[in-house]
Amino acid sequence: MDSWVIALMLGASIFLGGLALIAFLWGIRSGQFDDEQKFLNQARLDGDEDLQDAVEQEQKKNKLKKKSYKPE
Amino acid sequence: MTELSKTARAGCLNVSKVACDHCHLEFDETVMIEDGAQRFCCKGCQGVYHLLQDDGLGSFYEKLGDAKLAPPTQQFESSENFDTPAFFERFVTLGDEGFCEVSLIIEGIHCAACVWLNEKALHRLEGVIEADINFTTNKARIVWSDESVKLSRIIDTIRAIGYDAFPYDPSLQEQHANRERKDYYLRMAVAGFSLMNMMSISFAQYHGYFSGIDGDIVTILNVGEWVLATPVLLYSGWVFFRGAYYGLRNQVVNMDLLVATGAVTTYFYSIYITVFKLGEAYFDSVTMIIAFVLFGKFLEVLSRKSAADTLDIITKYVPSEVMVVEGDQMRSIKVSEVRVGDVVALRVGEKAALDGEVLEGEGSMDESSLTGESNPIYKKAGDTIISGSVSIDAALHYRVSRDFAHSTLSHLMSLLENAMRHKPRIEEMANRISERFSSTILALALLTFAAWYFWPHDFDTALMVGVSVIIIACPCALALATPVATLVGLGLGAKRGILFKAAAQLETLSLIDVVVFDKTGSLTHGRPEVVAQWMADEIHAQWIYALVSRSKHPISNGVARALASYDAHLRLEGFAEIAARGVRAQAGEHRLIGGNALWMAEHGISVEPLERSAFYVARDGEMVARFELEDRLKEDAVAAVAYFHRAGIDVQMLTGDHEASARRIAQNVGIKHFAYEQKPSDKEAVIAALQGEGKKVMMVGDGINDILALSRADIGISMGQGSDIAIEVSDVVLLHDSLTSLIEAHQIAKTTYRLIRQNLGLSLVYNAITIPLAMAGYIIPLVAAASMSLSSILVVLNSMRIRYSWRV
Numbered sequence: 001m002d003s004w005v006i007a008l009m010l011g012a013s014i015f016l017g018g019l020a021l022i023a024f025l026w027g028i029r030s031g032q033f034d035d036e037q038k039f040l041n042q043a044r045l046d047g048d049e050d051l052q053d054a055v056e057q058e059q060k061k062n063k064l065k066k067k068s069y070k071p072e
Numbered sequence: 073m074t075e076l077s078k079t080a081r082a083g084c085l086n087v088s089k090v091a092c093d094h095c096h097l098e099f100d101e102t103v104m105i106e107d108g109a110q111r112f113c114c115k116g117c118q119g120v121y122h123l124l125q126d127d128g129l130g131s132f133y134e135k136l137g138d139a140k141l142a143p144p145t146q147q148f149e150s151s152e153n154f155d156t157p158a159f160f161e162r163f164v165t166l167g168d169e170g171f172c173e174v175s176l177i178i179e180g181i182h183c184a185a186c187v188w189l190n191e192k193a194l195h196r197l198e199g200v201i202e203a204d205i206n207f208t209t210n211k212a213r214i215v216w217s218d219e220s221v222k223l224s225r226i227i228d229t230i231r232a233i234g235y236d237a238f239p240y241d242p243s244l245q246e247q248h249a250n251r252e253r254k255d256y257y258l259r260m261a262v263a264g265f266s267l268m269n270m271m272s273i274s275f276a277q278y279h280g281y282f283s284g285i286d287g288d289i290v291t292i293l294n295v296g297e298w299v300l301a302t303p304v305l306l307y308s309g310w311v312f313f314r315g316a317y318y319g320l321r322n323q324v325v326n327m328d329l330l331v332a333t334g335a336v337t338t339y340f341y342s343i344y345i346t347v348f349k350l351g352e353a354y355f356d357s358v359t360m361i362i363a364f365v366l367f368g369k370f371l372e373v374l375s376r377k378s379a380a381d382t383l384d385i386i387t388k389y390v391p392s393e394v395m396v397v398e399g400d401q402m403r404s405i406k407v408s409e410v411r412v413g414d415v416v417a418l419r420v421g422e423k424a425a426l427d428g429e430v431l432e433g434e435g436s437m438d439e440s441s442l443t444g445e446s447n448p449i450y451k452k453a454g455d456t457i458i459s460g461s462v463s464i465d466a467a468l469h470y471r472v473s474r475d476f477a478h479s480t481l482s483h484l485m486s487l488l489e490n491a492m493r494h495k496p497r498i499e500e501m502a503n504r505i506s507e508r509f510s511s512t513i514l515a516l517a518l519l520t521f522a523a524w525y526f527w528p529h530d531f532d533t534a535l536m537v538g539v540s541v542i543i544i545a546c547p548c549a550l551a552l553a554t555p556v557a558t559l560v561g562l563g564l565g566a567k568r569g570i571l572f573k574a575a576a577q578l579e580t581l582s583l584i585d586v587v588v589f590d591k592t593g594s595l596t597h598g599r600p601e602v603v604a605q606w607m608a609d610e611i612h613a614q615w616i617y618a619l620v621s622r623s624k625h626p627i628s629n630g631v632a633r634a635l636a637s638y639d640a641h642l643r644l645e646g647f648a649e650i651a652a653r654g655v656r657a658q659a660g661e662h663r664l665i666g667g668n669a670l671w672m673a674e675h676g677i678s679v680e681p682l683e684r685s686a687f688y689v690a691r692d693g694e695m696v697a698r699f700e701l702e703d704r705l706k707e708d709a710v711a712a713v714a715y716f717h718r719a720g721i722d723v724q725m726l727t728g729d730h731e732a733s734a735r736r737i738a739q740n741v742g743i744k745h746f747a748y749e750q751k752p753s754d755k756e757a758v759i760a761a762l763q764g765e766g767k768k769v770m771m772v773g774d775g776i777n778d779i780l781a782l783s784r785a786d787i788g789i790s791m792g793q794g795s796d797i798a799i800e801v802s803d804v805v806l807l808h809d810s811l812t813s814l815i816e817a818h819q820i821a822k823t824t825y826r827l828i829r830q831n832l833g834l835s836l837v838y839n840a841i842t843i844p845l846a847m848a849g850y851i852i853p854l855v856a857a858a859s860m861s862l863s864s865i866l867v868v869l870n871s872m873r874i875r876y877s878w879r880v
Contacts, residue, residue: 003292010293010296014296023259025262030301038184041184056195057483060198064199064217
């Protein structure tokens, strides 16, 4: 077996593992693991309604952001 | 049989209990409010239920399941002060986008459904942008646009659905600690990821080393390891470079320097091997060193007490605003702006922020935490108010006699700063050893390199042997020795309600020579307990319980504790608390009064005077019960004192109380040395004098009057029920308030210290064997990696033994 196959496999796996690591680091930084109990409960209480709520919340924030924007 | 006792008997027989449709608590059918198909235990529950149904939040009850809630309380202060500029300045921060942010503690959260309900209700408010409630800590972060909605409206919404919210200062300390912890998580995640992947690559390398492998493949594997090791060295290892730099600036050779030098030289040496194809590189050792030592450091961070910020303590402890009376008007101003001569209003339950003299009003004040006096003190016009004392039932106006900067409390705080500065710091054994260890190893490595180079060998070989000394000696085991042992000790303590604020305190605690106890609250319960009681008829016990459990007075609380088994959720009408006298209420057709002799006399009931504090209960002008109360010794106090005597530790007692009660308690527990009428600064002086004799002193206290002594002592131990500030300045907190915990704390500390010494011994013995091998040039990458893990595992396993000896 040519050694370039080993090199390719090693490179690919480190790259993919690296992506997963970056995703994990992002998760820690953005506080997704700060409340371990809620983290579990959110999976239990999840539903369309909550998704809708999250979207509305986002829209409300954007609306308020626009309103408070004052041109020079 | 009277109406009153009929109902009471019904309660005893447990007939027809019904669950409230909001809070799910069970009550007698007779007291329930019927409302269509629903039944509620109180108006509060009824209100919340309808509010939720009207707002379409009824699915809360499905999410709640069978869980029980506390019925909503209805006595709230006005939420208007949440909108005052002073409140904003203290608690609200402005975000980059112009939104306001506040941290609140939500009271009454029991389950996931409560979190859901609060978030949902807040999200529905216009102007609320984020409402994020942490279920574990009950802390909420709320971001809102102040133009659209006021904070008072947000608070009212939370209260309307049956919860309450308090602002809290996410103090710099806490934020800082959280940020540091998160930073370590990130660094450890990187190190852990690389380490695990590198193991699999190294496995191929080692296998190849014995069974033959292509030179090309070795290089490919080396490069793979190189890629993985680089972020570990540069990102995870950053803490060691930083530590080494600060150490060098202070002219100290610390462990960080050894780790940094070891990792960097090994890293560059491995690059050299990889580039010139000289065989297997040592990248795995680089990663392993950093990962293991980082883990040890992380354990330390987890258990470290952040340096106490005195200013922060003051702001937490003292009310930031007071109500100043100006003619008929009341105005809320900052404590620092109050001038001598101003008249300040003190409400029931509030803490006095300033010293002064009572002008009008009367009631009992709790000064126990300031003076050690265990009984509430009755204050009337002309009496003095001490800053820091708490009103039990007193609503009064007082004239300020000293401004805030010169108040008793501020004075105590400035003394506190001084006491903290003088706290002796016993250097940890591991630090002492590691400093010498680091310099020895670095010197040995240089020596080895020089010896090999001049004892004719080529540069390559000399460098390799020199580096291998550093790699093999890299103090993984040494770095883990203390943190792992202390973490096990801290864990054992936490399970028993003993909170060590810093790992180093375990070591100090195991070495103490003198224990100094405070009396009130430490050796005694610090609150009146029933020592004798008489009841005309047991039937009344439920009604008496209902009467006293509504009151906040310590005497009533004492009686309530004694009668706790009679709790039947009975409801009284027209309850009223009369300052410095007692309580009264209507039970059906009967009139119940409870209180002191004065209160009885005013109702025309004569009672014989008693030596101890007494609480009388009368029904329709006829006495039905009498309770005698006094501050009792804790049940385990005698055993604790005996334990320390047996361990050869001197036991002393200091109290602010007067001689008679000090002598009585000292004799009862068997303490020979005691001092009474001690002011806070006197207590500190006693501790300092003991330390002057070269003794290591442990102080056990709970009040504000102990804070100077607590912070001055080598180890300050406070009770979980003690004042916030005493908990803040002490090193160990006994959450269960019991002195058995104190004995356990001492035992755990001793065991842990023995373990630390064993671990350090183990890692030093290991080094004594391997370093000569390395100096002789026998170390290959495989041996370096294997021995590193082996020694670390030994240390961890040894530390785990403690759990078995404590049968956890």
